[in-house]
Every structure is written in C-alpha cells, then in structure tokens.
Amino acid sequence: xxxxxxxxxxxxxxxxxxxxxAAVSSGRLGLKTVxxxxxxxxxxxxxxxxxxxxxxxxxxxxTIGGLMEELARRLYDMNPPMAEKRPCALENFGPEIQxxxxxxxxxxxxxxxxxGVETRVNTVAIKPVMDGAxxxxxxxxxxxxxxxxxxxxxxxxxxxxxxxxxxxxPFSLGDxxxxxxxxxxxxxxxxxDWEKVFAENDxxxxxxxxxxxxxxxxxxxxxxLYLMKGFHKDTVFCNSVVIRGVDGTDSISINRATQEGxxxxxxxxxxxxxDIPGFENARMTYLGPTVGVRETRKLEGMHRLTGDExxxxxxxxxxxxxxxxxxxxxxxxSDTMTHDAMVGQGDYYTLPFRSLVPKTIENLMFAGRxxxxxxxxxxxxxxxxxxxAMGQACGTAASLAxxxxxxxxxxxxxxxxxxxLSQGIKGIGNTAL
Ligand SMILES: Cc1cc2nc3c(=O)[nH]c(=O)nc-3n(C[C@H](O)[C@H](O)[C@H](O)COP(=O)(O)OP(=O)(O)OC[C@H]3O[C@@H](n4cnc5c(N)ncnc54)[C@H](O)[C@@H]3O)c2cc1C
Numbered sequence: 137x138x139x140x141x142x143x144x145x146x147x148x149x150x151x152x153x154x155x156x157x158a159a160v161s162s163g164r165l166g167l168k169t170v171x172x173x174x175x176x177x178x179x180x181x182x183x184x185x186x187x188x189x190x191x192x193x194x195x196x197x198x199t200i201g202g203l204m205e206e207l208a209r210r211l212y213d214m215n216p217p218m219a220e221k222r223p224c225a226l227e228n229f230g231p232e233i234q235x236x237x238x239x240x241x242x243x244x245x246x247x248x249x250x251x252g253v254e255t256r257v258n259t260v261a262i263k264p265v266m267d268g269a270x271x272x273x274x275x276x277x278x279x280x281x282x283x284x285x286x287x288x289x290x291x292x293x294x295x296x297x298x299x300x301x302x303x304x305x306p307f308s309l310g311d312x313x314x315x316x317x318x319x320x321x322x323x324x325x326x327x328x329d330w331e332k333v334f335a336e337n338d339x340x341x342x343x344x345x346x347x348x349x350x351x352x353x354x355x356x357x358x359x360x361l362y363l364m365k366g367f368h369k370d371t372v373f374c375n376s377v378v379i380r381g382v383d384g385t386d387s388i389s390i391n392r393a394t395q396e397g398x399x400x401x402x403x404x405x406x407x408x409x410x411d412i413p414g415f416e417n418a419r420m421t422y423l424g425p426t427v428g429v430r431e432t433r434k435l436e437g438m439h440r441l442t443g444d445e446x447x448x449x450x451x452x453x454x455x456x457x458x459x460x461x462x463x464x465x466x467x468x469x470s471d472t473m474t475h476d477a478m479v480g481q482g483d484y485y486t487l488p489f490r491s492l493v494p495k496t497i498e499n500l501m502f503a504g505r506x507x508x509x510x511x512x513x514x515x516x517x518x519x520x521x522x523x524x525a526m527g528q529a530c531g532t533a534a535s536l537a538x539x540x541x542x543x544x545x546x547x548x549x550x551x552x553x554x555x556x557l558s559q560g561i562k563g564i565g566n567t568a569l
Pocket of ligand 1: 154155185188521
C-alpha cells in the first residue's frame with residue numbers, strides 16, 4: 137500500500153559518482169532534487185571498494201573540469217591535502233586521483249547538502265508507473281514502507297538500470313552474449329613498507345602470484361595481483377580479487393560472490409604478509425562491504441557509442457566529457473584483463489549527450505555505467521570521473537528541459553554544451569581540451 141507521496145522536479149536514482157554529479161548539478165540549478173541511494177553511503181563503487189582511485193580525470197594530462205575537478209580541488213586544498221594526482225602504474229592509463237576515502241565521502245555528502253539535494257539513503261526505487269511515454273511516478277521503499285515519488289524528470293544513475301528496464305528501455309547485458317566483467321572485492325593493507333613492497337616495479341606482482349598459485353595458496357585467477365600505493369603513506373590498496381561469472385543484477389549471485397571474495401581476500405592478505413617483503417607488519421582493513429560491480433545493463437539510447445568512434449578520437453558536437461582511458465576489460469569472457477590503448481598518444485574522444493537519452497521516454501535520462509555503448513566503448517568510458525560528468529550533464533539538461541517544458545530528447549545540445557562550459561567542463565562540444 138502506498139502511504140506517502142513526494143513531488144519533486146528531479147528524481148535521481150542511485151548515489152554513485154554519476155548520481156552525485158546529477159543531483160549536485162540539478163540542485164545547484166535550483167531544481168527540487170531527490171536522490172535515492174539503496175545503501176547507507178553515497179559513492180557507489182567508491183563506497184563498495186573504499187580507496188578505488190578516480191581514473192581518467194586528466195585525459196592528455198589536462199583536467200576534465202566540472203564537478204570532478206571541484207571535488208578533487210576541495211580535497212587537494214585541505215591542510216593536509218586529502219587527495220593527490222599521481223601517475224597510474226598500469227600501461228596506457230593517464231594520471232589518477234588518490235584520496236582519503238572518509239574525507240572524500242564526507243565532502244560529497246556536504247556538496248549534496250549545500251546544493252539543497254534531499255538525499256535519502258537506505259532507500260530503494262522499485263517500480264516506475266508509466267503514463268504513455270512518460271514516467272508518471274516511481275515507487276520506492278524505506279524503513280517506513282513503500283512510498284511514491286512524482287518527479288517531472290527521472291535520472292537513472294543506478295548502475296544496473298532496474299527502473300529504466302522496467303520502464304521499457306531496451307538494454308543489453310555485458311558483451312551481448314551474457315558475459316559481464318568480473319566483480320571485485322577490495323581491501324587495504326595498513327602498515328606496509330612502500331620501499332620494500334614496490335621494490336620490483338611490477339604492478340601485478342606476477343612472480344609472487346605464480347608462486348602462490350603453484351603452491352595452492354592463491355586462487356588461480358590471482359595470477360595478476362594488482363596492488364597499488366594507497367593515498368596514505370603506509371597503505372596498499374588491493375584491487376586484486378576478481379570473481380567471474382557473476383550477475384550483478386541478482387542479489388543472491390552478489391552475496392555468493394562477496395562471500396567467495398572474502399575468502400580469497402583473507403587468503404591473499406595472509407599471503408602478502410608471509411611472502412611479499414614489506415608486508416610483514418601490515419594488517420588488512422577496509423574490506424569492501426560488498427563486491428564492486430563493473431558491468432551489468434547497458435541501455436539503448438538515441439546514440440549507441442561504438443569502439444570505432446572512440447578509437448577514431450571522435451569529438452561529438454554534443455560531447456559532454458573528454459576521455460582517453462584504454463579498453464579496460466576485466467575478465468569478461470576469460471581470466472584475462474586488457475588495457476589496450478583506445479586512442480593514439482596525446483589524443484582523446486568525447487562522450488555524446490545522446491548516449492544518455494532513451495529514444496522514447498520523454499522524461500528519463502541515464503548516466504554512468506548504464507550508458508548506451510557497445511562492449512568495447514563501454515570498457516573505456518566507465519571511469520568514475522566520466523560517470524560524474526555524465527551525471528552533471530543530465531542534471532543540467534533536466535533544467536533546460538523543464539525550463540522550456542520539452543521532452544529531454546529535444547533539449548538543445550548547443551545550449552547544453554554552453555552551460556556545461558560555463559560550469560567549467562573542459563574540451564567539450566567544439567572546444568579543445
Ligand atoms: C572493482 C572496480 C574497479 C574499478 N576501478 C576503477 C578505477 O580505478 N578508476 C575509476 O575511475 N573507475 C573504476 N571503476 C569503474 C567505476 O568505478 C564505475 O564505472 C563507476 O563507479 C560507476 O558509477 P555509477 O554511478 O554509474 O554506478 P555505481 O557506482 O555502481 O553506483 C550506483 C549506485 O546506485 C545505487 N542503486 C542501485 N539500484 C538502486 C535503486 N533501485 N534504488 C536506489 N539506489 C540504487 C547503488 O547502491 C549504487 O550506490 C571500477 C569499477 C569496479 C567495480
């Protein structure tokens with residue numbers, strides 16, 4: 137039974153990096169904005185894999201600008217600084233941002249608060265109610281029961297797109313054959329000696345991994361132990377334990393994967409202490425509360441981004457964020473990981489706004505890892521900075537659609553790009569990075 141009803145201009149579903157970007161930009165533009173987040177924290181993958189660096193914020197070593205730059209700048213400017221731009225240890229990735237997880241999360245909550253967003257954590261959107269080509273309302277539940285939200289515009293930033301799918305937006309799963317990238321349970325080792333740990337200069341620690349697997353002390357999929365310096369000087373972030381064949385839209389599958397991940401993480405932490413110099417006095421902390429899901433549904437938008445478009449360095453007239461990430465495919469159909477370059481050295485591409493807009497539903501947009509993209513393009517565009525900028529574009533487009541009382545498909549993208557440029561996003565539309 138529906139007990140309560142809330143009216144809002146914009147409903148943002150999901151408080152990951154995309155939802156954060158959408159809600160802050162919509163709130164700042166004076167729209168009444170409700171953000172629903174199923175978990176107790178904003179961040180999405182950031183919250184589930186605490187310490188995961190922000191990836192492609194600096195294509196060609198230049199900032200993408202916008203909310204990502206503002207968030208990072210707030211942390212850089214703290215005393216002591218709570219974020220740092222560093223080179224990535226992996227081939228073909230540009231610089232990344234390491235940050236203090238707790239301070240970053242608190243800062244995101246504060247930016248939402250200052251933007252006037254009504255953030256509702258522990259609240260799950262469950263069902264759209266359609267009225268022809270519009271979403272008339274969305275049912276959600278919290279600890280008090282089921283309630284109804286009546287939004288003028290919905291921005292789906294849920295990573296899994298349950299609501300868009302139920303609203304009838306066509307989608308594909310993973311690579312189209314049902315193979316989705318592996319999910320990861322991460323942890324951090326505190327009390328590590330960086331000098332010793334990183335003495336060999338192999339980000340994957342392959343020599344040690346091979347020994348652990350040969351001796352039956354590590355799972356065979358751990359042949360590349362991706363270990364990186366955490367933000368704080370004695371910490372090492374372990375983005376190593378990948379579980380394959382998991383359906384991120386199924387809670388039982390997620391629970392099983394998380395429990396298997398816990399076993400492999402505990403085993404790995406023990407192995408690090410016993411076998412890798414520099415970890416002798418370290419201990420495990422920040423074991424993720426659940427696995428981070430890389431890939432589930434990709435929605436069908438007005439434009440489906442392709443790997444060919446990105447590898448050609450396409451700068452779309454309605455491009456809303458720049459990117460130069462490689463094709464970062466993590467164990468989709470096999471136990472391999474790739475990060476082949478997507479664009480030539482010094483080049484970048486942009487992501488078109490039309491990949492965030494469904495073909496028919498007039499008051500729905502989507503942002504983040506549910507972008508309309510083929511599997512190759514998706515493997516490159518999915519970094520958190522790009523997700524945040526996609527959200528920022530949708531939040532801004534919402535204000536344009538509402539101002540002119542038009543379907544989101546008819547938003548004037550030239551005007552949208554101009555507004556995003558005025559918000560400090562770099563290298564979009566016809567402007568160079
Ligand atoms: C293991 C792993 C490693 C990665 N490494 C990097 C990296 O190093 N650098 C980088 O930049 N990117 C990295 N990525 C990619 C990046 O983290 C994701 O693509 C990005 O975070 C996706 O953001 P999002 O907001 O679209 O979705 P998510 O982060 O998945 O957030 C979705 C949010 O929606 C909420 N939600 C879902 N359904 C509902 C609902 N019905 N109602 C309410 N709330 C809901 C979820 O609880 C979640 O908080 C990695 C991803 C993973 C999983």
